[in-house]
Amino acid sequence: MLGLLDAWLPAQRWYPVKGLVVRHVPWMSFALSDRCTLHLLRIVGEGVDLVIQVPLVLTPAGPLPGPAGPGGGGAGGTGARPSGTSRTPVPGLVGFVPSTPGGRGGPDAPLAVHDGATHPDLWAALLGSLERARDPGAVPGGAGALLVDLSGARPVGGEQSNSSVVLPATAGGSILKILRTVAIGPNPDVVVPAALARVGWTGVPRPLGWVEAGWGALDVPSGAPALGPDRTAHLAILSELVTDARDGFELACAYAAQDSSFADLAADLGRTLASMHRALRVALPTGPPLEAGWLLDDLRRRAREACASSLPLGRRADQVEAFLDGVSDRLAREDAPPPVLQAIHGDMHLGQALHALGDGWKVLDFEGEPLRPVAERTRPDLPLRDVAGIVRSLDYAAAVGGARSPRWTTTARTAFVEAYRRAIGEDDGTAGLSDATTEAILRALILDKALYEVVYESRNRPAWEPIPLTAVDRLLGGR
Structure with missing residues (x-):
């Protein structure tokens, strides 16, 4: 099975490390039924130690078609494949393994291995293991047994870091997110939306429940290193489905393709983000005042890591240092007085927001950047970091959508930032700062995000690398 996954995993869009030499180490597995198992694997390499979730469904192979090779429906010859079958790819089919003597299907019959995120058996098993949200105000009908109805259920396409399933007939319409990169300990995508729902902020889909795994010290395989004191992890989250809504990035790209102004929608998003930041200051504890030395040390550390990981950025390392000196x-x-740090989204971009006609913007996915350490993702931070994320995302929308005029981006960006600043008022703690200082901090956070994007694109989508690299040059040039 591990050999099968070694060939299949790197081709998956959600796989968190690409272009690095790593190995997959079995860590723990949780059986939900005789067919469905949640496997936690560690990805280990130089400077890398992550936990990923690989849910699998095993079925007797029968007459199922064989895999289509690497990047297609299977493992390209890894494991057994029934003789005489075609090579038509089957969605979600990982490949085939021999059954063990006395196992399912008899000793000679191979087993088909399916990606559980695409398989209804796994969806039903996860929903059956769900812990309902305890806040009656956050869940229609309060706590209690969940009526599972998979009618119309379908996987969501296009996701990068997790796998989700739309469940239009469960809990009045819901979406099940199966986490791929697993955070050990309480997941912020459970903690933060639940806190916002408790204080009555309606800009986040209501959390309906989650699947949480727990283990004791003796349950960890012998020789496995400790991943911290926590012995729990959230593996799946069920949330309210936002109906008749469009993905914010796709919406912005459509506007850019037509050179239609996105300014009004961007301004509305700015007001929504400001409202969310105000609600987070009430819902969760605030942090200490910002220490300028800490901020600059953090920015320099991340910038140097990015420049060391990218040849184009390495050639700009001196300019980056000079920018941060300024x-x-x-x-x-x-x-x-310095601004007070607080809980923020942490990975804010247009794809983390849905726009519904008549209902405005809804903000999603509060788990932060999956490749950053959990402690770094969940610590109090500057709200301006979320503002910087949307600014960068507008730049991407212009490039991907093919906006013909650079004014599309500048108009949308200006509308968003100005609407945010007017709506946040003094609530973000930066009101006492001069405009020049606030602008300098925002530009530094935008550069920080663009440097991260250059490294990400070089490893995952090399054709997109010029998008953030152009932004880096613009910022370093003072534009």
Whole structure:
């Protein structure tokens, strides 16, 4: 089975590390039924130690078609394939393995291995293991048995870091997110939406429940390193389905393709983001005042890591350092009290928002950037980091959508930032800062995001690398 997964995993869009030499180490498995198992594997390599979830469904192979080879429906010859079958790909089919003597289907019959995120058996098993949200205000009908109805259920396409299933007939319409990169300990995508729902903020889909795994110290395989004191992990999340809504990035790309102004929608998103930040200050504890030295040290560390990981950025390393020196000088001249850190989204971009006619924007996916350490993702931070994420996403929408005029981006960006600043007022703690200092911090966070994007694109979508690299050059040039 592991050999099968070694060939299949790197081709999956959600696979968190590409272009690196790593190995897959079995860590723990949780059987939901005789067919459905949730496997937690560690991805281990130089500077890498992540946990991923691989849900699998095993069925007797019977007359199922064989795999289509690497990147298609299977493992390209890894494991057994029934003789005489065609090579037509089957969605979600990983490949085939021999059954063990006395196992399912008899000793000679192979087993078909399916990606559980695409298989109804796994969806039903996860929903049957669900822990309902305890806040009656966050769940239609309050806690209790969940009536599972898979009518019309379908996987969501196009996701990058997780796998989701739309369930229009379950809980009045819901979406089941199966987490792929697993955070050990409480997942912020459970904690934050639940906290926002408790304080009555309606801009987030209501959390309906989750699947949480737990284990004791003796359950960890011998020789496995400790991943921290926590012995729980969220593996799946069920949330309210936002109906008749469009993905924010797809919507912006459609506007860009027509060179239609996105300014009004961008301004509305700015107001929504400001409202979310105000609600987070109430829902979750705030942090300490910002220390300029900590911010600059953090930005320099991440910038140097990015420049070391990318040849184009390496050639710009001196300019990046000079840019950050300028930000440091600006902060040193600021007399106003520093802003207070708080809970934020942490990975805000247009694809993390849905726009529904008559209902405005809804914000999704609060787990932060999956490749960053959990402690880094969940610590209090500057709300301006979320603002920077949307600014970068608007740049992507213009490039991917093919906006013909650079004014499309500048108009949308200006509308978004100005609407955010007006709506946030003094609630973000930066009201006392000079405009020049606030702008310097925002530009530094935008550069930080663009550097991260260059590294990501170089490893995952090389054709898109010029999009963030152009932004890096624009920022370093003072534009």
